[in-house]
Amino acid sequence: MIIVETLTEGDLGSVKAAAAWLRGDWARAVTASGDHANAARQLVGSDWTGEAAAGYAEVARLVVTDTDTEAWRAEEAAELLDVLAARMEHRETRMAGIREVAERGDLEVNGTRISLGETSLTVGEPDPADQARKRAKQDLLEDLLRLTDEANDEFLRFVEGELSDAVAHQRARAHRGPTIAEVGLTLASNAGANLAGTVAKPVDLVVNVGQAVLEMGEGKAGEVEADDVKVGASGVLGSVVTAVNGANPGSVVVSTLGQTAIGLAGGPDLPEEDPLTPDDTRRRPEPVDPYDSKEGRAGK
Amino acid sequence: MTLRLGPDAAATVVRAHHTAADTLRGIDHAPEVEAGEATGEVGQLLDALRTTLDNIAQVHDVVALHVERCATNVTGTDTQIGLEFATAAKQLP
Numbered sequence: 197m198i199i200v201e202t203l204t205e206g207d208l209g210s211v212k213a214a215a216a217w218l219r220g221d222w223a224r225a226v227t228a229s230g231d232h233a234n235a236a237r238q239l240v241g242s243d244w245t246g247e248a249a250a251g252y253a254e255v256a257r258l259v260v261t262d263t264d265t266e267a268w269r270a271e272e273a274a275e276l277l278d279v280l281a282a283r284m285e286h287r288e289t290r291m292a293g294i295r296e297v298a299e300r301g302d303l304e305v306n307g308t309r310i311s312l313g314e315t316s317l318t319v320g321e322p323d324p325a326d327q328a329r330k331r332a333k334q335d336l337l338e339d340l341l342r343l344t345d346e347a348n349d350e351f352l353r354f355v356e357g358e359l360s361d362a363v364a365h366q367r368a369r370a371h372r373g374p375t376i377a378e379v380g381l382t383l384a385s386n387a388g389a390n391l392a393g394t395v396a397k398p399v400d401l402v403v404n405v406g407q408a409v410l411e412m413g414e415g416k417a418g419e420v421e422a423d424d425v426k427v428g429a430s431g432v433l434g435s436v437v438t439a440v441n442g443a444n445p446g447s448v449v450v451s452t453l454g455q456t457a458i459g460l461a462g463g464p465d466l467p468e469e470d471p472l473t474p475d476d477t478r479r480r481p482e483p484v485d486p487y488d489s490k491e492g493r494a495g496k
Numbered sequence: 497m498t499l500r501l502g503p504d505a506a507a508t509v510v511r512a513h514h515t516a517a518d519t520l521r522g523i524d525h526a527p528e529v530e531a532g533e534a535t536g537e538v539g540q541l542l543d544a545l546r547t548t549l550d551n552i553a554q555v556h557d558v559v560a561l562h563v564e565r566c567a568t569n570v571t572g573t574d575t576q577i578g579l580e581f582a583t584a585a586k587q588l589p
Contacts, residue, residue, distance in 0.1 A: 229517075315586075366544035
């Protein structure tokens with residue numbers, strides 16, 4: 197016996213509320229944070245010079261730019277939730293339509309479930325007209341089952357395709373860490389510069405990068421290659437770099453490497469295809485940076 | 497050439513960066529989203545956005561820390577701190 201279930205899971209209102217929250221509280225906070233950062237930049241101005249000042253100017257510029265980018269990303273995410281809500285609504289509408297057709301076709305509709313309903317036993321010779329009606333109802337039920345499956349499949353394709361890709365992209369940005377090559381080359385460079393005279397025998401290097409554990413293969417200091425690195429997980433902040441001497445864990449190597457400046461985070465945003473961008477008509481707005489313009493500098 | 501940021505200016509700049517960080521951390525948690533089969537993806541999306549902001553907030557804190565150091569440190573540390581700013585910048589997404 198076929199039962200067609202037209203129930204759709206989810207609360208459309210909660211998805212719309214999340215999109216509104218991103219455009220409201222979230223966007224306001226990000227904008228306010230960017231304003232504070234920009235105010236700090238402007239305060240420093242040109243009163244401070246030197247390497248540190250140049251470093252500050254660069255990181256402050258980047259953090260302001262990235263904050264602006266986050267406001268834009270949040271709007272993209274909100275638009276993605278809009279699309280999700282529209283897909284959910286579309287499926288609900290299709291399911292309601294299927295139930296209407298079922299009722300008109302004399303099928304039994306019980307809540308969101310559709311079935312043939314009670315069937316009566318036939319005594320004696322079956323009535324051809326009655327048999328034809330039953331066949332028609334059976335055919336209709338099978339058609340509605342197919343339409344229900346199509347509606348569900350279409351929604352799942354969106355979830356597992358477009359939505360999942362966009363989420364993966366955001367997660368990659370959020371958890372971007374150093375590339376294997378960056379870690380390997382930096383360690384090799386630092387090891388070569390700082391440890392060559394200190395470590396006279398092969399060492400095993402273990403690098404904890406946030407939640408990541410990068411295991412370096414055996415070799416002499418200064419001979420670490422990118423191929424030696426095995427990535428266990430990803431993560432960037434709260435990073436601790438340690439080196440463990442195979443024979444004497446926690447030896448002098450730990451403190452020496454711990455004081456070494458190693459670029460632990462990833463590089464600039466890769467020019468990859470952004471699945472959050474719905475079409476070619478939308479382009480990321482260039483963040484306004486008054487310090488990059490003559491007017492901005494002059495007005496400071 | 498002024499290698500040392502004045503203490504008053506430094507204090508104001510430090511406050512501004514901490515305020516910027518606190519503003520990002522102060523965003524309320526996302527509302528509960530029940531999106532059927534897409535609930536997991538939506539949760540991951542919102543978590544990723546939150547993590548990115550947390551990363552930026554941490555960079556603000558690091559920047560503020562180094563600005564404080566610049567207000568007190570002497571010329572000899574100037575080059576080293578410049579390198580550390582560059583390291584902090586690389587933590588941005």
